[in-house]
Amino acid sequence: MIQIEQLHKRFGKNQVLKGIDLNITQKGIFAILGPNGSGKTTLIKAILGMVVPNKGKLLVDSISIKKNWKYRDQIDYLPQIANFPPNLTVKELIVMIKDLRNRPGEDKKLIELFMLEPFLTKKLSNLSGGTKQKVNIVLSLMFDSPIIILDEPTTGLDPIALIRLKELIKEEKAKGKIILITSHIMSFVEEMADEIVFLLEGKVYFKGNIDALKTQTKEANFERAIANLLTYDNA
Amino acid sequence: MDLLKKLLFTLVLFCSFSITAQTIEVCNDCDVSSLKEAIKVSTMCDTILVKKGTYKEYNIVVDKPLTIIGENFPVIDGEDKGEIIRIVSDYVTIDGLFIINVGTSYTSDHAAIRVVRSKHFVIQNVVLENLFFGIYIEKSSHGKIYHNKVIGDAQDEYNSGNGIQLWHSKHILVERNIVQKVRDGIYLEFSDDITINENTSTNNLRYGLHFMFSNDDLYTNNVFENNGAGVAVMFSKRIKMLHNTFKKNWGTAAFGLLLKEINDAEIKHNVFEENTVAINIEGSNRVVYSDNDFISNGYAIKVLGACYANTFEKNNFLYNSFDVSYYNKINDNVFQHNYWSGYTGYDLDEDGVGDVPYRPVKLFSYIVNKTPETIILMRSLFIDIIDFSEKVSPVFTPDNLLDMTPQIKRYQ
Amino acid sequence: MLKILKYSFYDLIRSRWSYVYLLFYLLLGSVLLFLNNDLSKAVITLMNVIIILVPLIGTIFGVMYYYNSKEFTELLLAQPIKRSSIFIGQYLGVALSLTMSLILGLGIPFVLYGLFQSNEIWDFILLLVTGTFLTLIFTALAFNIALYNENKIKGFSYAILVWLFMAVIYDGLFLMSLIAFQSYPLDAFSIGATLVNPIDLSRILILLKLDISALLGYTGAVFQKFFGTNFGLFISIGTLSLWVLLPVLNIYRKCRKKDF
Numbered sequence: 001m002i003q004i005e006q007l008h009k010r011f012g013k014n015q016v017l018k019g020i021d022l023n024i025t026q027k028g029i030f031a032i033l034g035p036n037g038s039g040k041t042t043l044i045k046a047i048l049g050m051v052v053p054n055k056g057k058l059l060v061d062s063i064s065i066k067k068n069w070k071y072r073d074q075i076d077y078l079p080q081i082a083n084f085p086p087n088l089t090v091k092e093l094i095v096m097i098k099d100l101r102n103r104p105g106e107d108k109k110l111i112e113l114f115m116l117e118p119f120l121t122k123k124l125s126n127l128s129g130g131t132k133q134k135v136n137i138v139l140s141l142m143f144d145s146p147i148i149i150l151d152e153p154t155t156g157l158d159p160i161a162l163i164r165l166k167e168l169i170k171e172e173k174a175k176g177k178i179i180l181i182t183s184h185i186m187s188f189v190e191e192m193a194d195e196i197v198f199l200l201e202g203k204v205y206f207k208g209n210i211d212a213l214k215t216q217t218k219e220a221n222f223e224r225a226i227a228n229l230l231t232y233d234n235a
Numbered sequence: 236m237d238l239l240k241k242l243l244f245t246l247v248l249f250c251s252f253s254i255t256a257q258t259i260e261v262c263n264d265c266d267v268s269s270l271k272e273a274i275k276v277s278t279m280c281d282t283i284l285v286k287k288g289t290y291k292e293y294n295i296v297v298d299k300p301l302t303i304i305g306e307n308f309p310v311i312d313g314e315d316k317g318e319i320i321r322i323v324s325d326y327v328t329i330d331g332l333f334i335i336n337v338g339t340s341y342t343s344d345h346a347a348i349r350v351v352r353s354k355h356f357v358i359q360n361v362v363l364e365n366l367f368f369g370i371y372i373e374k375s376s377h378g379k380i381y382h383n384k385v386i387g388d389a390q391d392e393y394n395s396g397n398g399i400q401l402w403h404s405k406h407i408l409v410e411r412n413i414v415q416k417v418r419d420g421i422y423l424e425f426s427d428d429i430t431i432n433e434n435t436s437t438n439n440l441r442y443g444l445h446f447m448f449s450n451d452d453l454y455t456n457n458v459f460e461n462n463g464a465g466v467a468v469m470f471s472k473r474i475k476m477l478h479n480t481f482k483k484n485w486g487t488a489a490f491g492l493l494l495k496e497i498n499d500a501e502i503k504h505n506v507f508e509e510n511t512v513a514i515n516i517e518g519s520n521r522v523v524y525s526d527n528d529f530i531s532n533g534y535a536i537k538v539l540g541a542c543y544a545n546t547f548e549k550n551n552f553l554y555n556s557f558d559v560s561y562y563n564k565i566n567d568n569v570f571q572h573n574y575w576s577g578y579t580g581y582d583l584d585e586d587g588v589g590d591v592p593y594r595p596v597k598l599f600s601y602i603v604n605k606t607p608e609t610i611i612l613m614r615s616l617f618i619d620i621i622d623f624s625e626k627v628s629p630v631f632t633p634d635n636l637l638d639m640t641p642q643i644k645r646y647q
Numbered sequence: 648m649l650k651i652l653k654y655s656f657y658d659l660i661r662s663r664w665s666y667v668y669l670l671f672y673l674l675l676g677s678v679l680l681f682l683n684n685d686l687s688k689a690v691i692t693l694m695n696v697i698i699i700l701v702p703l704i705g706t707i708f709g710v711m712y713y714y715n716s717k718e719f720t721e722l723l724l725a726q727p728i729k730r731s732s733i734f735i736g737q738y739l740g741v742a743l744s745l746t747m748s749l750i751l752g753l754g755i756p757f758v759l760y761g762l763f764q765s766n767e768i769w770d771f772i773l774l775l776v777t778g779t780f781l782t783l784i785f786t787a788l789a790f791n792i793a794l795y796n797e798n799k800i801k802g803f804s805y806a807i808l809v810w811l812f813m814a815v816i817y818d819g820l821f822l823m824s825l826i827a828f829q830s831y832p833l834d835a836f837s838i839g840a841t842l843v844n845p846i847d848l849s850r851i852l853i854l855l856k857l858d859i860s861a862l863l864g865y866t867g868a869v870f871q872k873f874f875g876t877n878f879g880l881f882i883s884i885g886t887l888s889l890w891v892l893l894p895v896l897n898i899y900r901k902c903r904k905k906d907f
Contacts, residue, residue: 011906050724051906069729077725081718085654087661096654100726139722533858554691556858576688602826608833608870609825611841613858614850616699617818 001025001147001178002047007056009042016042018202019056029169029179031189034199035230040182041080043199044149047180048077060147073101078140080151086125090116090135093124097139105142113164114138130156137165141172148172148179154188166192190222198229205229261309262286270295270303270311277301285309285332293319293338300326308333308362313347315339322350328357337366339394346371346396350378358383368396369417376405380412387417389440398439401426401449409434419445420462427451434458442467446474454479459491465510467493474500481507490515491532497522506530512537513555516545525549526646534560534600543567551645552576552595556613559595559636562604566633570595574642582643593641596632598625648732648739651723655740659712665744668704672752680760686767690774693753694853697778698846699814702785705745706806709789712741714799721907734790734902735895742786749778770856777849780887784845785810787894794901813846821847834870842882845890852883 002024009017016039024030032040045051046058049065049072057064060071084093094107111117114134119127127135133156141148150169154162169192173179183189189196196213198206206213206229210222219225259281261273270292273283279299287307293316297303301324310333313319317338320329327350334347346368350356356378363369369385372378380399389395398414400422401407410432414420420436420443423429431454436443443459446452446468455477459466465484468474474497481491491510494500497519506528507513513532514524517539524547529535535555536547545568552558553576573593580591599618603610612618625632659665675696679689716737723733753775762768789806796802821840825833841847855874873879 009906045907048725050721052904070727072725073727075725077722079718079721079725084719084722085658085716087658088654097726100650100654100723100728531857554687554857602822606826606829606833608829608837609822611837611851611854611870612818612822612825612847613854614695614698615818615847617815617822619695620815 001061003057003059003062004043004047005057007043007046007058008054009039009046009051010054016202017046017053017056020199020202020204022197022204022207024178024180027173027176027178028194029173029181029192030195030197031193032180032182032197032199033189033226034205038199039202040199041151044151044180044182047149048072048075073103074145075147075149076140076143076145078136078148078150078153080155084124084132084135087123089121089123090127091120093135094139094142098142101143103143106144107138107142110138110142110168113168114161130158130161133157134161137168141168144175146177148177150179150181152183153181154183154185186223186226198226200229256280256282258282258284260284260286261290263288263290274298274301280326293317295320297322297324297327297329299324302328303330303332304328305331305333305360310335313337318343318345318349320348322348322353322356325354326356327353329359329361330357331360333362333364334366335364337363337368339367341394344368344371344396346400349373350375354378357381362386366396366417368400369398369414370400372399372401372404372407374403376407378404378406379408380410381408382411383413385412385414385417387415389417392418392440395440397422397445398436400424401429404429408432414439414443416440419443420459421445423447423449423452425449429453432456435460437461439463445469446471450474453477458482459484461485462489464488465490465492467495468497468500469493469495470497472498472500476500476502476505478504479506481505481510481513483508484510486511490537493517494519494522502527507532507535515539516542518542520544522546523548527551529553529555529558531555533557536560538562538568545569546571548572549646550574553645557597557600557603560600560604561596561633561636564631564633566636568636570636570638572640572642573638574645575638576645578641578643580641587643589641589643591641592637592639594626594629594632594637596636597622598631601631648729648736651728651733651736652739652743655712655716655737656744659740659744660747664708664711665748668708668745669748669752672749673756676753676756680756686757686760686762686765687770689757690767690770691857694770694774694777694857697774698781698849698853701749701778701781702814702846703810705742705782705785706789706792706810707803708745709738709741709786710793710802710806712737713790713793714802724907730902731899734794734898738786738790738895738898741790742783745782745786746779749782750775753778773852773856777852780891781845781849783891784887784894787891787898790898791894791901794898794905813844817844818847838870838873842886845887848883848887848890852880852887855879855883 004020004022007017007020020043034040042051046053061074063071065071098105116134119131153165157165169179195209197204213225217225217228219228259267259273259277261267261270261283267273270285270290274297277283282302282304285305287309289310289312291312291314293313308331311319313336315336315338319334319337329348337347338345347363347366348358349371351373353375354377358370359381361383363385366387370380385398395418397419398417398421399409403425406428408430412434414436416438418440420439422445424447426449429452433456435458437460439462441463443462444466448470450472453475458480460482462484465481484491490512491507491514493515495517498521500522502524504526508530510532512534513529515537518541520543522545526549528551530553532555534557535552537560540562547570549572551574558575558577575593575595578589578593580589582589599622679692683689757771762771788809792805793802796805825837841851
């Protein structure tokens with residue numbers, strides 16, 4: 001469903017992506033990991049078309065995304081920082097996004113799930129960070145799209161909301177979707193991810209499931225296996 | 236009006252002595268079928284009644300006191316051959332004729348009606364069209380030019396004449412005439428004690444009214460609009476200009492009123508509206524300007540130099556691009572008790588007079604005088620800033636040019 | 648694009664700043680009218696204020712909106728919407744809400760004062776047209792500046808600088824060059840230099856209305872043609888439209904290439 005070939009991206013002098021090759025064809029949850037500055041966010045943004053690559057191919061559903069915008073209809077995206085027009089209410093924002101995407105969404109179910117009813121008529125500028133993140137989740141997951149991209153979805157969530165989010169992601173996976181996640185919470189990744197894509201210095205350094213990672217690094221613990229990847233490189 | 240009464244009175248008095256006066260009728264199929272013939276057969280103090288019709292005549296000489304009256308505007312057609320009527324006698328009245336087609340000449344100033352060395356003439360209710368010169372008064376006096384209509388079609392200055400011209404004449408009343416599209420609407424040269432009242436002079440090629448070397452004249456309640464260059468008063472003394480309207484004289488060399496070498500004049504209660512320059516003053520002294528309205532002119536007053544002891548008071552200066560413009564730094568003129576729409580001061584003691592003096596000359600007007608293209612920067616914030624700094628400490632503009640008593644409310 | 652425009656517009660007309668702006672114009676209009684007690688004098692003062700203030704507010708507001716809604720823009724970018732629609736839509740949202748504040752803020756006091764019964768209505772309409780043009784132009788310039796500068800402080804500084812340059816410094820340089828080269832024929836140059844700066848251009852539109860008598864006192868043939876006929880009005884309006892069009896086209900061009 002997502003095919004990436006020799007993707008390069010440079011910001012000024014800073015070469016961030018140095019030839020990413022990545023093929024995601026089967027369904028499941030893919031965790032994109034890597035140290036700070038390894039190009040996770042850039043990669044995600046390139047898939048979303050927010051960053052224009054210097055070189056390389058990027059196909060979603062076998063169609064090049066270059067100068068194309070309709071393919072984004074296939075993608076649900078949860079941005080890292082949730083910041084919305086301050087003068088709209090939560091309800092208006094939801095209506096607006098549905099209007100913009102021209103699709104009905106399952107917002108009712110999600111609002112219930114995250115207990116957002118009391119905030120519906122409040123202005124977005126008056127919400128706490130956690131509540132904003134919940135709204136953010138509702139906005140990005142209410143459409144039934146085949147690809148879901150979650151950038152640090154757990155930020156600011158309370159334990160109940162976190163559990164609900166995990167359930168939700170699993171439900172979506174069961175529907176047969178491709179789900180890309182970045183996160184710094186390793187336990188979350190270990191619990192959720194079917195496959196790890198590890199980026200290092202602008203390249204795919206490792207791609208495989210958790211067991212394969214543990215075997216390769218000869219570590220029993222997932223967190224240590226990741227750390228090992230990093231130190232191995234440093235050595 | 237006194238002059239008029241006196242005139243009528245003397246005229247009546249003069250002819251009432253002749254008992255033989257009779258009326259001669261002229262019409263196309265009468266015994267007398269031309270004006271010339273009628274004058275020939277008439278005697279002193281007769282009345283010639285010209286009936287409606289067209290009379291193709293020119294060089295008609297009126298050489299005895301006669302009253303020539305047109306009935307329903309008979310047409311005297313000069314067929315472009317030359318002068319039409321010449322009056323060489325005292326006590327002649329011309330009334331109600333429609334005179335057309337005066338011959339154009341480059342060597343002599345052909346007129347529709349010319350008055351030569353005569354007194355006590357009256358020219359009234361005459362309509363002139365397609366003319367060279369209209370009414371030409373030469374070395375005559377105590378006459379009246381009343382309620383005539385002069386409509387020219389002048390294209391160029393060199394081959395057109397003036398509507399009403401007075402040359403070396405005195406004590407003449409010019410009243411309620413309408414003059415259009417000639418070279419100068421009304422032109423006075425070496426003519427003193429002339430009264431010009433309630434005339435309308437518009438769309439003339441050069442000046443609506445033009446004085447040269449004429450003294451002690453009075454003009455009131457006239458309207459001068461859209462003339463090539465406005466009204467010019469030059470080399471004359473003691474002229475009174477009251478209650479006139481100067482309007483829409485637009486152009487590079489146009490002004491409402493041009494004063495050149497004028498002394499001891501009075502300019503009061505006039506309205507100057509939308510002229511490029513309302514009053515252009517050069518070499519004029521002891522002139523009093525009061526109670527005038529200057530509305531939306533490019534320049535209200537432009538002083539070109541050598542102007543001393545003039546007084547500007549109780550005028551309204553409303554929305555002019557420049558209120559006063561000076562070419563030099565010396566000022567010997569007085570500005571007081573005027574209303575300036577550009578005044579931004581305050582009146583804390585509420586006596587109707589602003590507490591801060593008003594400086595009517597802006598630095599920008601000085602810059603525009605030096606470099607005319609800079610006019611395009613008018614109303615720019617930058618210009619406002621430099622104007623303001625000049626206002627605070629004058630460097631280029633006369634620093635004693637102030638209205639110490641600017642009014643808070645405009646004069647009604 | 649219309650949807651984005653709609654939402655930006657709704658968002659903005661509820662913002663505190665739009666009200667401040669609207670109130671400011673309401674106050675300015677009423678104060679001028681009641682202090683002067685004279686419609687035409689108030690219109691003249693307003694013209695002077697508008698050509699300076701509207702560009703300032705347009706740039707500041709445009710830059711501010713762009714930076715403040717950056718994250719929201721990113722959310723929109725991930726939606727199946729054309730990029731140019733997002734930015735042009737936001738631009739129009741800002742520009743139109745500012746224009747509305749201007750028209751309502753000035754319109755209400757003047758209409759209450761009896762504008763429709765007066766001769767000043769055409770001058771007033773010209774004032775609003777000029778204000779609208781300036782809002783459209785300077786908001787577009789602000790968006791351009793913001794698109795080229797990720798750094799908020801830099802963006803703000805450039806915006807203020809652009810305003811300061813166009814409103815004041817440009818005219819100073821212009822004046823100096825006119826005085827320096829006064830022995831050469833300058834009227835074509837001065838008209839050209841005026842067309843380059845939208846603030847000057849709006850000023851000319853106002854001059855054509857208010858100071859035509861003074862302008863006609865100048866002898867240059869090009870001036871005469873420009874100011875003496877409708878030619879000047881058409882050229883001015885045309886160039887102002889161009890001034891809207893070019894920055895908007897650049898927004899369109901730039902936003903398609905930019906990384907977020």
